[in-house]
Amino acid sequence: xxxxxxxxxxxxxxxxxxxxxxxxxxxxxxxxxxxxxxxxxxxxxxxxxxxxxxxxxxxxxxxxxxxxxxxxxxxxxxxxxxxxxxxxxxxxxxxxxxxxxxxxxxxxxxxxxxxxxxxxxxxxxxxxxxxxxxxxxxxxxxxxxxxxxxxxxxxxxxxxxxxxxxxxxxxxxxxxxxxxxxxxxxxxxxxxxxxxxxxxxxxxxxxxxxxxxxxxxxxxxxxxxxxxxxxxxxxxxxxxxxxxxxxxxxxxxxxxxxxxxxxxxxxxxxxxxxxxxxxxxxxxxxxxxxxxxxxxxxxxxxxxxxxxxxxxxxxxxxxxxxxxxxxxxxxxxxxxxxxxxxxxxxxxxxxxxxxxxxxxxxxxxxxxxxxxxxxxxxxxxxxxxxxx
Amino acid sequence: xxxxxxxxxxxxxxxxxxxxxxxxxxxxxxxxxxxxxxxxxxxxxxxxxxxxxxxxxxxxxxxxxxxxxxxxxxxxxxxxxxxxxxxxxxxxxxxxxxxxxxxxxxxxxxxxxxxxxxxxxxxxxxxxxxxxxxxxxxxxxxxxxxxxxxxxxxxxxxxxxxxxxxxxxxxxxxxxxxxxxxxxxxxxxxxxxxxxxxxxxxxxxxxxxxxxxxxxxxxxxxxxxxxxxxxxxxxxxxxxxxxxxxxxxxxxxxxxxxxxxxxxxxxxxxxxxxxxxxxxxxxxxxxxxxxxxxxxxxxxxxxxxx
Numbered sequence: 001x002x003x004x005x006x007x008x009x010x011x012x013x014x015x016x017x018x019x020x021x022x023x024x025x026x027x028x029x030x031x032x033x034x035x036x037x038x039x040x041x042x043x044x045x046x047x048x049x050x051x052x053x054x055x056x057x058x059x060x061x062x063x064x065x066x067x068x069x070x071x072x073x074x075x076x077x078x079x080x081x082x083x084x085x086x087x088x089x090x091x092x093x094x095x096x097x098x099x100x101x102x103x104x105x106x107x108x109x110x111x112x113x114x115x116x117x118x119x120x121x122x123x124x125x126x127x128x129x130x131x132x133x134x135x136x137x138x139x140x141x142x143x144x145x146x147x148x149x150x151x152x153x154x155x156x157x158x159x160x161x162x163x164x165x166x167x168x169x170x171x172x173x174x175x176x177x178x179x180x181x182x183x184x185x186x187x188x189x190x191x192x193x194x195x196x197x198x199x200x201x202x203x204x205x206x207x208x209x210x211x212x213x214x215x216x217x218x219x220x221x222x223x224x225x226x227x228x229x230x231x232x233x234x235x236x237x238x239x240x241x242x243x244x245x246x247x248x249x250x251x252x253x254x255x256x257x258x259x260x261x262x263x264x265x266x267x268x269x270x271x272x273x274x275x276x277x278x279x280x281x282x283x284x285x286x287x288x289x290x291x292x293x294x295x296x297x298x299x300x301x302x303x304x305x306x307x308x309x310x311x312x313x314x315x316x317x318x319x320x321x322x323x324x325x326x327x328x329x330x331x332x333x334x335x336x337x338x339x340x341x342x343x344x345x346x347x348x349x350x351x352x353x354x355x356x357x358x359x360x361x362x363x364x365x366x367x368x369x370x371x372x373x374x375x376x377x378x379x380x381x382x383x384x385x386x387x388x
Numbered sequence: 389x390x391x392x393x394x395x396x397x398x399x400x401x402x403x404x405x406x407x408x409x410x411x412x413x414x415x416x417x418x419x420x421x422x423x424x425x426x427x428x429x430x431x432x433x434x435x436x437x438x439x440x441x442x443x444x445x446x447x448x449x450x451x452x453x454x455x456x457x458x459x460x461x462x463x464x465x466x467x468x469x470x471x472x473x474x475x476x477x478x479x480x481x482x483x484x485x486x487x488x489x490x491x492x493x494x495x496x497x498x499x500x501x502x503x504x505x506x507x508x509x510x511x512x513x514x515x516x517x518x519x520x521x522x523x524x525x526x527x528x529x530x531x532x533x534x535x536x537x538x539x540x541x542x543x544x545x546x547x548x549x550x551x552x553x554x555x556x557x558x559x560x561x562x563x564x565x566x567x568x569x570x571x572x573x574x575x576x577x578x579x580x581x582x583x584x585x586x587x588x589x590x591x592x593x594x595x596x597x598x599x600x601x602x603x604x605x606x607x608x609x610x611x612x613x614x615x616x617x618x619x620x621x622x623x624x625x626x627x628x629x630x631x632x633x634x635x636x637x638x639x640x641x642x643x644x645x646x647x648x649x650x651x652x653x654x655x656x657x658x659x660x661x662x663x664x665x666x667x668x669x670x671x672x673x674x675x676x677x678x679x680x681x682x683x684x685x686x687x688x689x690x691x692x693x694x
Contacts, residue, residue, distance in 0.1 A: 231559060232394070233560070234554075234557055234559075236391060237554065237560070249395075249524070251395055251491045251512055252491070252512055294392075294394055294395045294433070294491075295394075296395060296396060296397040296433065296527070297394055297559040297561075298391065298394045298559070299392040299393075299394055335474070338474075339514075342489075342514040343489040343514040343516055343520065343524070345523065357391075358391045358392055371523040371527075373519065373593070373594065376523075376526040376530070376592055377526070377589060377590075377592040377594075379530075380526065380529050380530060380585075381586075381593070383533045383537075383582075384582060384585060384586050385579065385583060
């Protein structure tokens with residue numbers, strides 16, 4: 001290995017320095033996640049136990065696969081020393097495999113490689129990409145709130161929010177409570193970047209280090225949430241963003257819009273009384289509008305929820321249902337909704353995610369925009385120029 | 389990945405002046421209409437006064453309707469057929485001209501002699517109040533100015549980089565469109581076009597009605613492939629009267645032998661061109677005869693005596 005080993009642990013490799021190689025390696029790392037499975041051999045139908053998950057030593061996180069693992073004792077948080085592990089590369093990232101040749105033994109957290117915070121490079125939010133780790137960032141907490149979630153069998157609290165520096169804004173999920181508060185500036189080390197449905201977020205766990213800083217050059221959180229709208233072409237270019245603001249004209253609606261029915265358990269829309277996950281269910285009525293907003297440079301889809309749809313349309317869910325009883329054609333309702341929205345100028349703020357069809361906004365706010373015609377005429381007259 | 393085509397904010401005059409097409413890339417390439425003023429349009433958004441629609445469908449099973457959208461700079465045909473039932477219903481809804489915002493796909497029909505006719509196949513038609521129509525027009529004129537400004541910059545600095553443009557928040561697609569416009573329309577008077585937007589600005593200010601006072605052939609655009617247009621005099625001269633009668637004679641002859649009683653526009657153009665009446669002059673005659681109510685074009689590309 002080309003890496004210069006740390007003085008205290010001369011024979012070990014840091015996970016950051018792992019490269020695909022035929023020679024086996026030795027390292028100390030903590031189990032971040034693990035999952036037990038059984039693989040059925042094709043040849044004789046025999047079953048072989050397998051443990052896989054993520055290992056981290058503070059310098060990097062790698063996937064591991066452990067054939068014929070011990071029956072118990074390996075769980076999240078355990079520190080292991082592995083001697084003779086194989087390293088392979090999968091999709092450009094190293095992975096380790098523990099085979100019968102590998103000796104794995106419990107180790108003390110003190111044996112983990114010492115990582116000098118000063119040697120971790122600083123990154124800006126704009127440069128963060130999915131599955132990045134081993135970086136430091138200085139960010140302002142724009143907002144943060146605890147949320148209770150179920151992970152497997154376990155109830156856990158995750159602190160979810162938004163952080164920003166001058167270059168951009170990114171979501172944050174902290175699996176331990178760092179006491180983060182909106183408005184404060186922090187330096188974060190030992191976090192990693194995860195991507196879900198095209199949306200990146202910084203993930204903090206118990207190994208992450210959070211330090212309060214002055215953050216004089218970090219943006220004001222209020223300003224971030226008030227930033228002026230940008231062109232949709234720009235937003236498409238950047239692939240969406242956490243706090244996107246755009247302004248445009250409604251040029252259409254995408255199905256399903258109007259009165260929809262949702263699964264009472266998962267809130268997915270129900271078709272013919274069947275939920276994709278929960279089968280036959282009694283759908284609950286809901287209103288939504290999938291608005292196509294266009295500013296001349298590009299177009300986004302704005303997924304308006306019931307409250308926004310009711311406000312923009314001026315018809316409540318109950319009102320829509322009452323209409324449906326008198327006029328049992330749901331397409332007429334959608335028509336009416338479209339009629340009320342088409343051509344309207346809206347300013348939308350929210351989370352923008354991009355997929356193969358373009359950018360979709362999950363709005364935090366949708367506001368109709370009035371144009372000051374006199375001011376516009378004055379501004380435009382100044383741009384006419386003289387006929388030469 | 390195929391992103392939705394943006395609706396270019398466009399004035400009728402710019403659309404009338406657009407005669408160059410370009411195929412996009414990918415599996416199902418879209419067609420783009422290039423304007424002399426840096427628009428590369430597949431979809432457009434326009435605002436103006438929409439005339440009552442007339443049916444131009446061949447029969448009931450193939451309903452097709454056409455109306456004219458006039459803004460202070462010019463007018464274009466807006467069509468909708470049974471594949472756009474919603475837009476068609478909206479198009480048919482009015483019996484008097486009304487302020488309207490239209491979103492649709494541009495369509496260029498080019499005759500045999502190279503004369504182009506642009507129309508908009510409506511996707512969405514929305515009757516609006518006057519204030520909304522003026523607000524939409526303000527948007528259209530502002531973006532038109534933005535594109536003209538960009539064209540001027542490209543003229544001054546041909547090496548203007550995409551990076552610079554992107555930093556300023558200007559779509560990179562606009563820069564490419566500006567370069568292509570300059571290449572395809574090298575002799576267009578863009579200063580004149582900018583000035584010609586004054587009626588639109590007056591409309592935004594509420595100082596004039598929704599549509600232009602006098603229809604005219606765009607003066608600010610020169611199509612390099614055809615002879616430059618002759619400025620139309622206030623009253624037709626004897627020579628023009630002769631041209632008119634030549635045009636009508638040829639129209640009658642074509643109509644006489646056609647199966648449906650209509651004279652094919654391309655056929656008429658090709659016949660009059662063999663008598664020396666070509667390009668925009670022939671088109672000017674056609675326009676005048678239509679305006680005077682002598683002939684009409686109930687189906688695109690089909691003429692008859694009114």
